[in-house]
Amino acid sequence: MSVTVRVPAKVNVQLAVGAARPDGFHDLANVFLAVGLYDEVTVTPADGLRVTCTGPDADQVPLDATNLAARAAIALAERYGRTPDVHLHIAKDIPVAGGMAGGSADGAGALLACDALWGTGASRAELLDICAELGSDVPFSLVGGAALGTGRGEKLTALEVGGTFHWVFAMADRGLSTPAVFREFDRLGAGTDIPEPVASRELFDALAAGDPDALAAAVTNDLQPAALSLFPELAGTLAAGRAAGALTALVSGSGPTTAFLARDTESAAKVARGLRESGTCRTVRTASGPAPGATVLPDVPRTMTLV
Numbered sequence: 001m002s003v004t005v006r007v008p009a010k011v012n013v014q015l016a017v018g019a020a021r022p023d024g025f026h027d028l029a030n031v032f033l034a035v036g037l038y039d040e041v042t043v044t045p046a047d048g049l050r051v052t053c054t055g056p057d058a059d060q061v062p063l064d065a066t067n068l069a070a071r072a073a074i075a076l077a078e079r080y081g082r083t084p085d086v087h088l089h090i091a092k093d094i095p096v097a098g099g100m101a102g103g104s105a106d107g108a109g110a111l112l113a114c115d116a117l118w119g120t121g122a123s124r125a126e127l128l129d130i131c132a133e134l135g136s137d138v139p140f141s142l143v144g145g146a147a148l149g150t151g152r153g154e155k156l157t158a159l160e161v162g163g164t165f166h167w168v169f170a171m172a173d174r175g176l177s178t179p180a181v182f183r184e185f186d187r188l189g190a191g192t193d194i195p196e197p198v199a200s201r202e203l204f205d206a207l208a209a210g211d212p213d214a215l216a217a218a219v220t221n222d223l224q225p226a227a228l229s230l231f232p233e234l235a236g237t238l239a240a241g242r243a244a245g246a247l248t249a250l251v252s253g254s255g256p257t258t259a260f261l262a263r264d265t266e267s268a269a270k271v272a273r274g275l276r277e278s279g280t281c282r283t284v285r286t287a288s289g290p291a292p293g294a295t296v297l298p299d300v301p302r303t304m305t306l307v
């Protein structure tokens with residue numbers, strides 16, 4: 001018996017960052033949108049804890065107890081007084097260290113999968129608590145859709161979205177470390193007065209209206225200057241996407257994946273083509289949002305076709 005959970009990637013359509021707190025984290029006004037690029041986590045009973053991973057970036061994923069999927073299984077097992085004797089398999093499609101919450105997706109996916117396998121009866125609130133212990137982005141990976149994250153990003157309020165937004169993502173040929181990007185944000189802002197992060201009303205209205213032009217005018221990412229400072233070549237990718245017709249171009253979260261909003265699927269295909277031809281990135285993917293959060297997949301043998 002095994003359980004498979006599918007979990008989406010995210011793009012941050014607003015990322016307002018406050019000054020460093022005494023605990024080293026930063027208060028955020030973090031507007032997440034889940035997009036249709038997915039990892040799948042399959043959990044199967046085993047003699048001990050084991051992690052395997054397949055996918056284009058699999059060689060960059062740790063397979064020991066530091067893997068967020070393993071940490072999630074351990075945290076849930078501890079809470080329910082059992083041992084995490086499971087094989088966790090990650091089918092990874094979300095770029096690693098790309099600013100799209102790939103590790104967080106695996107943490108949320110493993111948590112939901114182990115919960116279903118073990119029948120713990122944990123409430124949604126308990127699962128969200130464990131997610132927040134695992135990382136700031138993990139609660140959003142569980143809930144998906146669109147949400148405002150405050151505190152360090154873990155306190156979520158669901159947001160209304162009135163349509164589908166079409167995105168193009170350009171993956172870079174190396175990753176960026178999230179702590180390093182926050183440290184660079186601190187370095188660039190040293191000696192300046194950093195305002196409290198405030199969520200944008202215009203952005204909420206654009207999401208609720210499903211209006212891509214209004215969303216394009218409202219997106220912001222306070223980590224973008226820090227990501228560009230550590231990875232200056234990203235400026236060329238952003239420019240290539242804009243030249244190919246994107247409504248707006250921004251770094252996704254802490255980067256280095258860059259995100260391009262398009263008006264519709266045809267326009268997204270054109271932006272994707274332009275980015276591929278520009279030679280300024282490793283791979284290009286299109287995906288739309290909002291996408292649902294972590295979801296248990298029906299137990300159908302993978303060789304069968306659904307009709």
Ligand SMILES: C[C@](O)(CO)[C@H](O)COP(=O)(O)OP(=O)(O)OC[C@H]1O[C@@H](n2ccc(N)nc2=O)[C@H](O)[C@@H]1O
Pocket residue numbers: 012015024025026027028030099101104134135136137138151152153178179182253254
């Ligand atoms: C950049 C974002 O992806 C935007 O959604 C997130 O803020 C990062 O979320 P995450 O990867 O889940 O981050 P965590 O695992 O919680 O923290 C990793 C590191 O990022 C920095 N960090 C993270 C979140 C936050 N609000 N302030 C921070 O300064 C801290 O150095 C922390 O040690």
Ligand SMILES: Nc1ncnc2c1ncn2[C@@H]1O[C@H](COP(=O)(O)OP(=O)(O)OP(=O)(O)O)[C@@H](O)[C@H]1O
Pocket residue numbers: 060061062066067068069090095096097098099100101102103104106107137175176178253254255
């Ligand atoms: N399941 C996992 N998948 C990928 N990386 C993982 C996983 N578990 C732990 N890691 C470690 O976490 C680091 C960051 O990976 P991840 O893909 O989560 O970054 P990210 O997408 O930039 O995160 P975020 O957008 O949440 O800041 C990796 O370099 C890797 O060492």
